[in-house]
Amino acid sequence: MEILHQVKRVTDNKETIIVTISEEKQILYWNKKAELIFGDTAGMIAFLESLHISEIFDTVITDGTEQSLRCTLPNNHCYEMFIFPFRPAKNKVNITILWHLSEAWESWSNWDENIFALTQEIIDAVADGIIIVDAKGIVRQTNKSYEAMANIRKQDYINVHIDTLVENGLIHQGLSPMVVDRKETMSIVDFRNGKDMLLTGTPVFGRTGEVICVLCNVRDVTELRNLKEQLSESKRLQQDYLKKLNEVMSPNILNFHTENAKMRHIVELAMRVAPSNSTILLLGESGVGKGVFANLIHQSSKRNAKPMMEINCGSIPPNLFESELFGYEAGAFTGASKGGKPGIFELADKSTLFLDEIGDLPGDMQVKVLKAIQDKKIMRIGGNKPIHVDVRIIAATNRILEDMVKKKTFREDLYYRLNVIPILIPPLRERPEDILALTLHFIKKLNREYSMNKFFQPLVLNAFLDYHWPGNIRELENTVERLLITSTSSEIPLASFYEIKGNSGNNDGTIAIPLQEILDQKEKELLLATYKSTNSTRKSASLLGLSQSAFMRKAKKHGISLR
Numbered sequence: 097m098e099i100l101h102q103v104k105r106v107t108d109n110k111e112t113i114i115v116t117i118s119e120e121k122q123i124l125y126w127n128k129k130a131e132l133i134f135g136d137t138a139g140m141i142a143f144l145e146s147l148h149i150s151e152i153f154d155t156v157i158t159d160g161t162e163q164s165l166r167c168t169l170p171n172n173h174c175y176e177m178f179i180f181p182f183r184p185a186k187n188k189v190n191i192t193i194l195w196h197l198s199e200a201w202e203s204w205s206n207w208d209e210n211i212f213a214l215t216q217e218i219i220d221a222v223a224d225g226i227i228i229v230d231a232k233g234i235v236r237q238t239n240k241s242y243e244a245m246a247n248i249r250k251q252d253y254i255n256v257h258i259d260t261l262v263e264n265g266l267i268h269q270g271l272s273p274m275v276v277d278r279k280e281t282m283s284i285v286d287f288r289n290g291k292d293m294l295l296t297g298t299p300v301f302g303r304t305g306e307v308i309c310v311l312c313n314v315r316d317v318t319e320l321r322n323l324k325e326q327l328s329e330s331k332r333l334q335q336d337y338l339k340k341l342n343e344v345m346s347p348n349i350l351n352f353h354t355e356n357a358k359m360r361h362i363v364e365l366a367m368r369v370a371p372s373n374s375t376i377l378l379l380g381e382s383g384v385g386k387g388v389f390a391n392l393i394h395q396s397s398k399r400n401a402k403p404m405m406e407i408n409c410g411s412i413p414p415n416l417f418e419s420e421l422f423g424y425e426a427g428a429f430t431g432a433s434k435g436g437k438p439g440i441f442e443l444a445d446k447s448t449l450f451l452d453e454i455g456d457l458p459g460d461m462q463v464k465v466l467k468a469i470q471d472k473k474i475m476r477i478g479g480n481k482p483i484h485v486d487v488r489i490i491a492a493t494n495r496i497l498e499d500m501v502k503k504k505t506f507r508e509d510l511y512y513r514l515n516v517i518p519i520l521i522p523p524l525r526e527r528p529e530d531i532l533a534l535t536l537h538f539i540k541k542l543n544r545e546y547s548m549n550k551f552f553q554p555l556v557l558n559a560f561l562d563y564h565w566p567g568n569i570r571e572l573e574n575t576v577e578r579l580l581i582t583s584t585s586s587e588i589p590l591a592s593f594y595e596i597k598g599n600s601g602n603n604d605g606t607i608a609i610p611l612q613e614i615l616d617q618k619e620k621e622l623l624l625a626t627y628k629s630t631n632s633t634r635k636s637a638s639l640l641g642l643s644q645s646a647f648m649r650k651a652k653k654h655g656i657s658l659r
């Protein structure tokens with residue numbers, strides 16, 4: 097006993113806690129530090145029981161070996177606990193327990209207080225959260241930003257082991273043990289206090305290369321994640337949009353072709369407005385592709401599950417207008433069909449109604465169409481209850497509606513109703529790239545349709561580029577078709593183009609027909625005419641003063657088929 101009291105005297109001045117307990121779990125003595133931390137013997141016994149100490153005691157007594165474990169004492173500091181047997185007499189075993197503050201803490205607590213306070217001030221001034229964990233996994237320092245971010249009380253964290261924080265649900269996973277393990281900077285994203293926190297742990301090395309502590313930098317990335325999600329959402333939309341745009345730019349979809357930059361911008365605009373319900377007014381000369389555009393917009397809209405309804409206001413007899421637009425009830429007039437008939441407005445419900453040649457809409461119909469668009473309701477002829485219609489309007493005209501408004505032939509109020517998003521499609525002569533692209537497209541298409549393999553001589557393409565195409569794409573398409581179908585040879589010469597378009601096709605007279613081409617054409621005509629009349633290559637050759645083989649060679653060159 098005397099020896100123990102001497103030990104006590106020595107250890108009273110130290111950080112070490114020392115307690116000796118009899119086999120019957122009577123506390124035989126403790127040092128000052130133990131008293132300070134546990135308060136009274138009941139507190140100490142309760143603490144030991146919480147560690148299931150009886151089992152450990154049994155092992156120590158029966159095996160006679162020392163046991164050690166790590167635990168957090170009521171002062172919230174982490175200690176190494178050593179339990180070993182002490183035999184004061186034969187057949188008597190007491191248990192001695194020593195608690196040492198963990199080494200890492202010792203090195204921390206050995207810091208000069210002023211330096212420690214200075215570090216605290218520095219990390220408090222940082223906007224990111226900072227949390228310093230020693231190599232054993234015990235939280236040593238936190239800064240104000242971290243406390244605010246994680247909504248914690250400093251005392252719940254400081255000197256508490258990371259595992260205890262995980263157990264208490266204060267954090268989900270500990271980063272610092274992984275950093276200590278791998279000795280390298282690591283990051284994790286943890287969800288704490290309703291926020292996404294990006295934790296980056298950097299190991300701090302001591303002079304001998306051992307990890308002293310881990311400096312964790314914590315950043316609230318909730319906003320960043322939201323922005324990232326928004327960004328990826330907008331990227332997705334952009335991808336969709338680009339995909340759609342590529343689809344429409346690709347020659348196969350809706351047969352829409354363009355190589356012209358201005359047209360591409362117009363298509364982009366059309367794609368942007370397509371998903372909305374806004375009314376669109378397509379303007380441009382006849383044959384520029386207003387109908388194709390209307391289709392394109394409808395196909396790219398949310399209404400594309402139903403087909404687009406189309407009416408050409410320039411081709412409906414005035415007396416049929418109202419019934420075509422709004423329909424009629426059974427028996428509304430003589431000749432009305434029995435069951436009545438829905439008009440195009442009703443048929444276009446939940447879809448798009450394309451009002452082509454809107455400038456040709458008669459005055460009385462202008463009022464009714466305006467009312468239908470405004471009220472989103474129509475009344476069948478002979479009907480007495482309005483019918484709700486959900487219709488997106490696309491109107492088109494090659495007329496200058498402003499002039500018509502000025503001349504009072506087109507209602508101003510209807511004009512403004514329709515002119516919500518005007519899209520002006522330029523004439524073909526203003527987009528030479530399209531003349532070429534469309535010509536080649538139509539040649540390809542017709543060759544495929546008619547199983548032919550015909551082509552234009554390069555000069556024909558030049559002439560196409562020089563021609564002013566008053567009828568725009570429609571005229572171009574018809575011209576290509578006529579040239580291909582009527583030509584007897586596979587190679588279409590310039591002369592054929594002039595036959596259709598006349599020399600006026602050469603707008604400024606700068607393209608002259610090359611002599612060789614005229615001669616070729618004439619030679620071909622002569623060969624054909626002679627062969628048709630004689631039906632014999634030998635006779636034709638002799639009439640033309642050629643050898644038979646020369647005649648055959650020339651006929652082949654001109655694509656004349658010889659039976």
Ligand SMILES: Nc1ncnc2c1ncn2[C@@H]1O[C@H](COP(=O)(O)OP(=O)(O)OP(=O)(O)O)[C@@H](O)[C@H]1O
Binds near residue numbers: 384386387452492
């Ligand atoms: N970009 C294009 N790619 C391929 N073909 C096109 C294109 N634009 C128009 N066309 C073709 O040109 C012809 C005329 O087009 P569309 O009927 O759409 O012109 P429009 O401007 O509506 O004419 P109008 O004012 O006379 O009604 C159609 O055969 C159409 O298929």
